[in-house]
Amino acid sequence: MKRLRINGILGALLLGIVGGLALISVFWTPYDPMKVSLRERLNPPSLIHWLGTDEFGRDVLSRIMTGAAESLVVSICTVAFAVLFGTLIGLFAGYVRGLADRLLMVVSDALLAFPGTLLALGIMVIVGPNKYGIIVALGIAYTPSVLRIVRASVLSAREREYVEASRVIGNSELVTMFRHVLPNCTAPLVVLATSMFGWVVLAESGLSFLGLGVPPPAPTWGNMLASARPHMERAIWLGFAPGLCIAMTMLGVNLLGDALRDRFDPRMEDR
């Protein structure tokens, strides 16, 4: 358990740092992240600009902080989207079964057959490059995963005695579903949501890297990495910071996810 606690603490700490930076950026950043300063292009890190400046002379640290806020907001909303719709549909499918369930699974499998990034890509180009588009696109891409987990939990739960009991008492199906079956899914759902948060951060930065994410000049870690590429030889620091931030976030998510998984998994013995 001790190791779990370390994982949990470390993970929460890392995410806390990132979250903190993001929160601060809403109120204050060292410089205006969008301010172009042509005299100061591609300056290395110094006391004036802690992380240097980019190809338009904008302060990298400020952009990282704002980028944190952008990435986090997009990821949280996406996970919320996927969890909300995935849970609702999964509950429905698992409970109702039959043809409706079969059809939903076929659609879900079809969506799953698309690598998530590519599905999001397609939707993005239609919807147009904006924050909301990404949330919807990635949300749709990840809903099937949530759907599957919830449905599986429902399938195993519905045969349990307390469900039967609930029906016998006279509760409606809806009540049974929400009050008795749903809580059963909480554990795997929490674990999945945590992992998904990491995947979405990664996916969003990947899409931005390819040129289809939240579009510039608004800073996200992904498009900062993309803009850094042609200047890699002259300005190494441009590529370092955003990548490091993504890695930190992912590490935090993974560690926290580990801790949560171990906590929720009743089969783990105390070691």
Added chain:
Amino acid sequence: MTGHATYIGKRLLWTLPTLFLVALIVFFIVRLIPGDPVQVILGDQATEQEIAVLRAQYGLDKPIPMQFALWMGQVLQGDLGNSITNNQPVMSLLLSRFQVSATIVLIAVTLATLIAVPAGLLAAWKQNTTLDVAIVAGATLLMSVPSFWLGLILLLIFGLKLAWLPVYGYVPFSENPVEALRYMILPAATLILIEVGVLTRMARASAMEVLRLEYVTHARAKGLSNRQVLLKHVLPNAFAPTWTMIGLVLGGLLGGIAVLETVFTLPGLGRLLVDAIFARDYPVVQGCLLFTALIYVIVNLIVDLCYPLFDPRVSAS
């Protein structure tokens, strides 16, 4: 065994509506995107006549449902049409690009598995020792790093600063095996490092589960050596969930590989798709997505079907 056969049959049958749905989604999504492929090719000095003739040549002037019907007809005959951008047959484009992506992915996943499974087993066996902690920490760190960033860093160090390895491009094995290897090292290494993280943790987790199981303690009580226990009981059962993971990883990699191909400028499937989307090259986008979906479905099918081989307790029901 008939149970098994019907299972396979049913699974295969259910992939058909899935694939059809994929084709439908692909086709219509692509046409919902604003922009005209013919305009993209002809540029800003295009005349109306030029545009009309080229559109007719690619059947873009027909109503969309008819275009879909024609395309499906072609697909069922194995013809994916021609690229609008460069007039090459989509099928041959896909296959040559797929070779590149698949080579890297297969090499990377194979090597990653060869490293990850023993590492995971070792960690599980030596649970809670410093070694275990080190392995888990390393694996977690590796899987947290974004692949394209790792690729950029490796490129910077080995390609630019040290100039040991080439920075861009690709040489097929058939042309020059030695050169091909040199071009392959960096992208494969990037993939291996990331996947090793994921797979090691998976292998360790499932190995730990099995180690706890009673029949393992039984086996040890019976007097089997550690090595025999490991190899005969733990490995196959630990491998099963890892095997499923590999399936997911493989299928997912083919989709996510676009970023790596961009970083290392490899002429692979991922980049083909991204470029085609930007160019609105409908036949290529459709063919590519359909192809990727098919691969994903097949890989998962194979994984599912092989699962019972690894875990005798699981029956194909």
Added chain:
Amino acid sequence: MMLSKKLLLSCLFAGALLGQANMAHAQDSTLKIRINADIRSSDPGVNRDANTDMVVMHVVEGLVGYKEDSTIGNMLAESVDISDDGKVYTFKLRDGITFHNGAPLTAEDVLFSWKRYTDPANAWRCLPDVNGQGLAHVVNVAAPDPKTVVFTLEKPAALFLATLARTDCAGTGIYHHESVDASGKWVKPIGTGPFKFENWVSNQYIELARNENYKALSTPRDGMVGDKTPLVDKVRFVIIPDDSATKAALLSGGIDIISDISNTDVAELSANKTVKLDKAQGMGLNVFLFQTRDPLLSDVRIRRALELSLDYPEIATVVTEGQAEAGHSVIPRPSAFFKTAQAEIPSRNIEEAKKLLAEAGYNGQPIEWITSKQYPALFDTAVLAQAMASEAGINLDIKVLDWATLQDHYNNGTYQAMSMTYSARLDPSLSFDMMSGNKDKQPRKVWDNPEALELLAKSKEVSDPAARQEIFDKLETMYRADVPMISLYSGVKTAAVRPAVQGYKGWAVGQPRAWGVSVEAD
């Protein structure tokens, strides 16, 4: 006697050896030029793009062609006689010209090629400009004798020869009827050009071979005309789509010439001792476009205020990394018609801009500016404009779209303001044409001032250069008063060649020319 015989024999032997060595030497000379995508067909003018035109025009030649200063020179025509009423063009063909298959060039071949060009099914880009829909109407083509071709036009057209010379119309290159098989299907181009069409390995390369019987003009190489003697035995156009891979290929010797390197690569490659750079002023144009029918931007004061809030020399320097000079006219810098009126660049004047904005009642409403990352310049200029305009209180809201979507908006006029880039226009009439016209019929046009359109139509009928310059100067004044568009600069095309390559020169149209270029054998 014996000695001299021996001497003679040994001399002959040595000569043969030397000759052998020379032949071997010459056989080794292949010039490798990179192209970024495969060509679409080898049929001139049919199913084409820029790369296709470039390759094809090494194989075929037209009656006339463009010179470096964008005037028209003779190519296969010995002389061009224009009747006094401007309606009859008599072309006399040069003597002694043969096709790659040995057949002599005759007027019949010109007619044969012309028939295919003007077949609507082939969608030749210049067809509207010769069939009366655009610049000219050719009512009759005749061959009174094997060395003469006569084109009769309905009305005088100043740009008829220019149309024939257009590189995106394959220069109206003449080919032999054996280019087409008995059933009328295209085989390969058999032209009169310095190179023969040898081999096309799809997605890998196109190989051309030297035309040993090429009869060159006596005037020096100039654009697409002049002396086009081939100095290498083979030209291989190697297809490498990726820019980084191309750079690597050049540095390793896999290719000899990159005809257009990106601005960011210029700094790196100019420091590299193993590579030579060659700069040529392009005749394209990087611009900002305004939708003058937009409720906010229909007020010319707001457009003018935006114009005054920008620093043009700074934009050009930053975006092109110092490669190109700012140019504020519709007419590109290298044009012969780029004179005083065109060279003027307004100074930045924030005070004046603020005054105009106040007059117009502008209150900081956001103006949506669309751009794309496809061409870095499009994005970079937008970012700079946003920063500079904000100092005058103008609020620009940048939206980045992918190229195809941006093109869509451009074609339909569905935008407030945008960054755009135009490909090369070699005549000022064409330059003004590209952005002005009837907005109802062609929504992509930005300028629909009726007086300007009238003047523009006149410029296409008048042939005298001085008269045309006057018209263009007047148009320039009107253009700057209306500000439907802001011109920024014409890009510079920088080519990178390996030191073994001699004689390569880029030019305004930008496409590489393999004639007059030699490469030392490896």
